[in-house]
Amino acid sequence: MDRKNLRVNGERLWSRLMELAQIGATPKGGVCRLTLSDEDRLGRELFARWCREAGMTVEVDAMGNMFARRPGRKSGPAVMSGSHLDSQPTGGKFDGALGVLAALEVVDTLNDAGIETEYPIEIVNWTNEEGARFAPAMMSSGVYAGVFKTEDIYATTDHKGCRFGDELERIGYKGDLPVGGRDWKASFELHIEQGPILEAENLPVGVVTGVQGIRWFTVTITGDEVHAGPTPMDKRRDPVRGLHQMLALCYEATAAEGEWARFTVGEINALPGSRNTVPGSVRFTIDLRHPEDAALDRLENAYRAAAEDAARVHNVDIVVDRIWNSPPVAFPEELIASVANAAETCGFKTRRLVSGAGHDSVYVSRVCPTTMIFVTSKDGISHNEAEYSSPEACEAGANVLLHAMLEQAGVAN
């Protein structure tokens, strides 16, 4: 058989995606598989079983990152493909899971065709990409790349006060391997687009050239906690007034930066949270994204100015705390070309695009040549139980991944 005609088994890939999605399944057809939960543990066990059935060895490092390896004719370096199995609290079936299971499908396809590669292949499940339970996101690929320290991450707590390190141990995934230092020649990550562009242009697959920069902030507005009835409005220091004014100014500043700027307030909480008490404080989060660092700087400055305005006008205190900064990333042209070639081999039209979402590949790109492949998402919806990519799109993405990895790994037999 001409190797250019090699294709993955789309039905096997789809059936595994659906089986995995039963773990943490939500009534509305989504998935709640928060990192280090019991559901995360069950998802990991299923993945490990499939890897062993495909003849791979599975190792775990001290952050719970899982490495499944298929040997090559040479001992190293490996061609890697990884993503994540954790989800948002009301997430979908495809975000992360597709990348991990498509890499597994590549291995099974090579096994079925009796192909030995020159270089080994490794599949990675990165712990806590989502950052929904423990912030920040892309946590364990970040530790792998030396951006965060293991001990600091272990001390991170969720909203209930549980420590990351304790929870990792509880689910049995605090592994023995040190974090980092594996020998990789290239890394590919297949992922759903989570945006509307590919669907609008009727393309199954996209070639990703880089990732937007992301900055996370926690904003705390503090006033005076007083009874809702007797205190006249003009004698209050009401943090909710600071909130609405600051939000209005932030949305305005974001719009002024044009179509690539993204401003998201994902969490808002008034404290102590009682109907008949003016809150003592309001806390909210900002997720800011843009492909250019200069624009990120301008927007951050605009948000800080908005905080100062709102604080002055409403006589409250506002603290804007930047807790994370992930600069924009550009992937290397050689790997982008591998993906474009693979899409051509499979006969897919594609386009180049920048990822609006952060991915583990952002950090992996610091330690090895990295790129990504996108699969079209229905209505661009993600981080939502309605998230959907068709069996055809998932299969198309896996085929592009197969040929891009094969070009990098080489064929020995």
Place this chain on the structure above:
Amino acid sequence: MDRKNLRVNGERLWSRLMELAQIGATPKGGVCRLTLSDEDRLGRELFARWCREAGMTVEVDAMGNMFARRPGRKSGPAVMSGSHLDSQPTGGKFDGALGVLAALEVVDTLNDAGIETEYPIEIVNWTNEEGARFAPAMMSSGVYAGVFKTEDIYATTDHKGCRFGDELERIGYKGDLPVGGRDWKASFELHIEQGPILEAENLPVGVVTGVQGIRWFTVTITGDEVHAGPTPMDKRRDPVRGLHQMLALCYEATAAEGEWARFTVGEINALPGSRNTVPGSVRFTIDLRHPEDAALDRLENAYRAAAEDAARVHNVDIVVDRIWNSPPVAFPEELIASVANAAETCGFKTRRLVSGAGHDSVYVSRVCPTTMIFVTSKDGISHNEAEYSSPEACEAGANVLLHAMLEQAGVAN
């Protein structure tokens, strides 16, 4: 002794206030004694012990309301004084507790002076005045007055899903007495002002002529839950945009109604609550107050119009649900005069004022002649750990309560 010279023991009253405040004491000097919590149970047990030590009988009805009785020469009707022992989550030492313990101090003062009254005296601890854990507020005085049904209230749940009925049983205060129907000729409630008026005019005590009307709303803004990165701003249905616009319009409408209007947003929550997800919905509460029903109607209409505007402009859905309506109350002139006379007997200057806060007396006023006495609050602060009324102010209020009750109860010996 001329009975006009009779005075309470201010030190005993203060020492009991401080002892009670140890139950649920917070690090910042406040109290967290949420209704039907273990702390509420301990507070009730201490109060019951003091009542029995003062020679009173203590009974409990099916809502957990506690009735302590001192007999009179006649068998009835009784002169009642009641308030509540539950608190806000970060509340103060005086809100509610002062009214209950001052009534107890009146009984102890009569005991010390060997005075028998013509009519019996009853002290009531009303269950769940605050409404912080289970909404609405003034819950059990409301059941007593026939405004709510016991079975409906039992089914009410807190944020954790615990049922009111189960929690009442758990703390051992689901009593045998039917709710309502006791024989009372008058009711007085001593309470801290929770506002800045008396302090500004340097008056220890105020004569309360009525209570502002209160309406509670729950507002739910629904959009689409999508990933924070890839979705362009103009393609989102972001409930946070609906939030900031609706809030701005509501504050504006409230200001236009003048100094007596009060608009409070005590709870705000974005759902599902993840930093890198545009929330699918935002839920917040409104507490609206004004002394006139016509103004309340105008404000409610303005808030509903604000919701419609914000929903249309930002392409989200907004539902405004009114969950409680407590109309303005005017107390009877005869009892107001009793309080004014009592203050004169004690040599205090006073003024008349309308309560901005709701109190159990609002519902009690539907079943017996009722009025209230206010004590000055430092900086007008309440529903806050910094809430403070001085020993002198508490003693002054208790003395006015003593003489007002004595005028209604009459002296037999």
